[in-house]
Amino acid sequence: MNTPVTLYRDLFTELEKSLPGYDSLPLRGLRQEGMQHFMDKGFPSQRLENWKYTPVKAISQKIYHINNHACQGLDPSDLLPYLIAPLGVYRLVFVNGWFSQTLSDLHDLPDGVRVESMAKLVKDAPDMLEPYLKNKKSGSDQGFTHLNDALWSDGAYIHLSPGTRLERPLHLFFLTATSKKSMMTLPRNIVVAGADSHAWIVESFASLGHFPHMTNAHSTIILHDHAHVHHLLHLGENHSAQHVGTVESTQKGDSRLDSQLFSFGGERTRQEIHVQLAGEQAECSLDGLFIGNGRQHMDFHTSIHHTHANTRSQQLYKGILAGHAHGVFNGIITVPPHVHHTQSNQLSTNLLLSDTAEIDTKPQLEINSDAVQCSHGATVGSLDPEALFYLQSRGLDASTARNLLIQGFAEELLQRITPKLVQNWIEKHFNKGEYHHES
Secondary structure, three states: OOOHHHHHHHHHHHHHHHOOOOOOHHHHHHHHHHHHHHHHHOOOOOOOHHHOOOOHHHHHOOOOEOOOOOOOOOOHHHHHHHOOOOOOOEEEEEEOOEEEEEEEEOOOOOOOEEEEEHHHHHHHOHHHHHHHHOOOOOOOOOHHHHHHHHHOOOOEEEEEOOOOEOOOOEEEEEEEEOOOOOEEEOOEEEEEEOOOOEEEEEEEEEEEOOOOEEEEEEEEEEEOOOOEEEEEEEEEOOOOEEEEEEEEEEEOOOOEEEEEEEEOOOOEEEEEEEEEEOOOOOEEEEEEEEEEOOOOEEEEEEEEEEOOOOOEEEEEEEEEEOOOOEEEEEEEEEEOOOOOOEEEEEEEEEEEOOOOOEEEEEEEEEEOOOOEEEEEEEEEEOOOHHHHHHHHHOOOOHHHHHHHHHHHHHHHHHOOOOOHHHHHHHHHHHHOOHHHHOO
C-alpha cells in the first residue's frame, strides 16, 4: 500500500537525476541520506509534545507536485505588490522554487559580497556547499527538514567577506504561482557572515493566485566574530497555503543576530527558529508578530542555546487572533552547567479579538547554572473595554477605536524594524489585515 512517505520516495527516485548537485558524489549522497532519514522517521506526529497542537495530517496526507522549472511569463511589474521598494533594495527572486534572473536585481553589490542561486553554485563549486548542507539539524523532529534535504531545488547563497557592510537590504523573495495542481516548493538558503560584517536580509514568501500549495523551507545563518545580521522573515502566503519552515543560526564571539518574524498569511503555518550562542559576548534578539483570522493555524517554536558564558538573548513574541484562529508559541532557553553570566528574557503576549480564537503559549527555561539572569512570562487578554469606551467618548467610532488599540499592541515590534523602507513595507501588510474587519 502506498503511503505519503513512500510516494515521496518514489518522487525522489523520479527526480533525483534532475536535482541540483547530482553530478557531485558528496551532494548526491547527502540527498540520499536525507531521503533515508525521512523514510525512517516519516512526518512528525501529534503524539510528539512539540507537535501536539499542529494538525500535521492535514499537511502530510496530501501529495504535492514539485515543479522542475520556474513559471514563465512574469514581468518585473507583476512583482510590485510584493516588493519592499522598486529601488534601493537588492533582490533575489525565486518563482515556484527556482531562481529567476530576469526578475532579480543584484546590481552594484559591494566588493566582498557573493550572492547567487544555490542551484548555480552546486554546478560551479559543490565543495563549497557541502560543509553547510551536512550540518546536524536542530529541533525535536526532522521529517520536514529531511524531506527538504532530499528534494531542495534552489535557494540563496550569501557570503559576506570579513569587514563587508551590505548597506541596502537584500530581499530573498519566494513566489509561488499557484495552479489547480497543488505544488510544493523546498527552498534552501545559506548565509555566511564573515568577521566584522553587517547585513540586512529579508526573506519573504507570497502566493500568486488562491490555489493550495505547500512551502517547506530551510535557512542556515552563520555569524563569525563581531558579525551583525538583521534577518526579517515575512510569511504572507494565501489562505490555502501550508508553510513549514526552519531557520538555524550559529553565532561566534561578540556577534549579534536580530531576528524578526511577521506572519500574516497561510492556512497552516509552522515556523521554527533555533539559535546557538557559541562564543562569548554573542547576543541575539528574537521578535515575532503573528496575526490570524478565520480558521488559520499559526505555530511558532524558538530555541536559544547559551553554550558559552557572557552571552545575552531576548525574545518578544506577540499574537493577534480573531475568528476561529489558533496560535501556538513554544520558546525554550537552555543554559548548560558551567556556563555562567548569561542574561536572557522571554515574553509571549497575546491579544484575542473573539471568543472563539485560541492561543497555546509555553515559554520555558532549562537552566543548569546558578550564575545567570533569566526570566520568562506569558500573557493572554482581550481589548480593554474601558480603553475602547474612552476612545469612543472622544469621538472615534467603534471600528476606529478598536483598530487603534490593535495598532498600539503591535507598535512596539513594528517600531523596531530597520531600515525605514522595510518598516513601511511591513506596516502596509499589517494595516490591511483582515482582523480590522472582525466584529
